[in-house]
Amino acid sequence: MKELVMENERIKATGKKNKEPDRKKLEQAEKLRELEGQDYLEPKERMSLRHILLDVDGPVVTFLTKCGELILLGIMWILTSLPILTIGTSTTALYHAVVKSVRRERGYPLREYWKAFRQHLKKGCIATFILLVWTAGLVFINWKWVHIEQSLKPLSAKLLVILVILTLSLTTYLFPIISRFRVSVGQAFTMAFIISGEHFIVTLLHLAAIGGLVYLVIFILPILTLLFLPAFWMLLSSLLMERVLRQYMPEPTEEQEEMWMYE
Numbered sequence: 001m002k003e004l005v006m007e008n009e010r011i012k013a014t015g016k017k018n019k020e021p022d023r024k025k026l027e028q029a030e031k032l033r034e035l036e037g038q039d040y041l042e043p044k045e046r047m048s049l050r051h052i053l054l055d056v057d058g059p060v061v062t063f064l065t066k067c068g069e070l071i072l073l074g075i076m077w078i079l080t081s082l083p084i085l086t087i088g089t090s091t092t093a094l095y096h097a098v099v100k101s102v103r104r105e106r107g108y109p110l111r112e113y114w115k116a117f118r119q120h121l122k123k124g125c126i127a128t129f130i131l132l133v134w135t136a137g138l139v140f141i142n143w144k145w146v147h148i149e150q151s152l153k154p155l156s157a158k159l160l161v162i163l164v165i166l167t168l169s170l171t172t173y174l175f176p177i178i179s180r181f182r183v184s185v186g187q188a189f190t191m192a193f194i195i196s197g198e199h200f201i202v203t204l205l206h207l208a209a210i211g212g213l214v215y216l217v218i219f220i221l222p223i224l225t226l227l228f229l230p231a232f233w234m235l236l237s238s239l240l241m242e243r244v245l246r247q248y249m250p251e252p253t254e255e256q257e258e259m260w261m262y263e
Helices: 002-036 049-054 059-080 087-103 109-119 121-148 150-180 185-198 200-219 223-227 229-246
Strands: none
Touching: 059 087, 059 109, 059 223, 059 229, 087 109, 087 121, 087 150, 087 229, 109 121, 121 150, 121 185, 150 185, 150 200, 150 229, 185 200, 200 229, 223 229
């Protein structure tokens, strides 16, 4: 009798041991099924060489597309600046199109360029006319001082350099301000003068970059680079300019948060 009882207990104990691994395997399999459903555990797909080189959304095609857009915008800037008086309007439209279409990828570059060109035609021409008159006045005063008194030549040269630097600093911010804010021409000049002083480091970086580009164009780069240089320069400038302009933009409402200028 005792032998039968002991045999039954041994069989029960053996059955429990055999069942325990099965339960563990079931629990592990269940956990694996749960984990497989989580995206972050899935291995990241590697982009094939074909995708990189030929896919429309691939990095190579995207880069070439943006280069083509910059070249088109640069050509448009040159053509629309030929009347001289429209240089300011062309620069305003170029900044708007580069930031909105090339950087933010909203709209079509040429369409945005023409839209901004028509919208800011009057303000841009007035601002350009003021700058041309101011520049002509600087040249005439410097020439007059030099011919009246030779002793004033060193002083007039230094004064001319200072005025030229101030003019370039102001012009750097003037046309991006016109493209972004609803202000009059006088208010735009005032804002540009204030911002150029408040953001002195950014102003110096722009002036140094302008000097470097002028040197490259005159002594190193071929003449064909002028086709894309205006838009390329505007793209680089906007990397710093947008951070500055955002500080003077009003806080966006719920509807305005999705606008391209607040991205």
